[in-house]
Amino acid sequence: MKTPSLLLALTLLGTAGHALADRLDDIKKTGVLRVAAFDSNPPFGFLDAKTHQISGLDVEVAQAIAKKLQVKLELVPTNPANRIPLLVAGKADLVAANFTVTDERKKQVDFSLPYFASGQQFIARKGSLSKPEQLAGLRVGVDKGTTQEIYLREKYSKTTVVAYDDTPLAFTALRNGNVQAISQDGSKLAALLANAPDKAKYELAPFTLTREYQAIGLPKGEARLTKVVNDTLLELEKSGQARKIYDRWFGPSTKAPLPRDFKIGDAV
DSSP states (O other): OOOHHHHHHHHHHHHHHHHHOOHHHHHHHHTEEEEEEESEETTTEEEOTTTOSEESHHHHHHHHHHHHHTSEEEEEEEOGGGHHHHHHTTSOSEEOSSOBOOHHHHTTOEEEEEEEEEOEEEEEETTSOOSGGGGTTOEEEEETTSHHHHHHHHHOTTSEEEEESSHHHHHHHHHHTSOSEEEEEHHHHHHHHHTOTTGGGEEEOSOOOOOEEEEEEEOTTOHHHHHHHHHHHHHHHHHTHHHHHHHHHHSTTSSSOOOOOOOTTOOO
């Protein structure tokens, strides 16, 4: 029979063990890493018509993290507006969905080292948009909850910003004439346009408004998990895998070639 003092000691030990456990321990215990990824924003995350699986640049990064942890990867489909809610609610362990680092988002989530850099650009009908000053008076479609939406609303008060659930929906609005342009990361727009059957009618506007860095989103305060993610990203760069992943989606032989001007670990 256990004495009261022994029972107290065991109780305290159990409580301490629970307090020390974190998300990394939970992931290893379940053997599953849940990562929120886009399912309709190629080439970062999209449903592959042949495999019926979510594929893309962000997915390959997530696969590398799961491999590092030696756990199964479970992708949680998301859109721009749902990324933070999924993470905060504990329905995803990480976000790998073209997630731009901002001070405002840092209030709710932590970020890894950036693994991709881009800037805010526009698609419009050919010849209709060549400089930022022309944005005044235009209706511009954006993805709901993105930095592009926030930046336009703050800096371009004479532009009517119309928010959609994702970029393909915004592009449909452009085709239907409901907006005169759409805005997103240039890399994402280049890929979208490359796959459009009517791409001859549209073009990327020849200016960029911002320089943005994309990273893995993590729950606040998960230092051990953050270190594993950062270590994985740096190893991808050092081994050359980061470039191979990039070239698979944006290399010279792809539909949306885009020179790689940022390496993981570069100063930002």
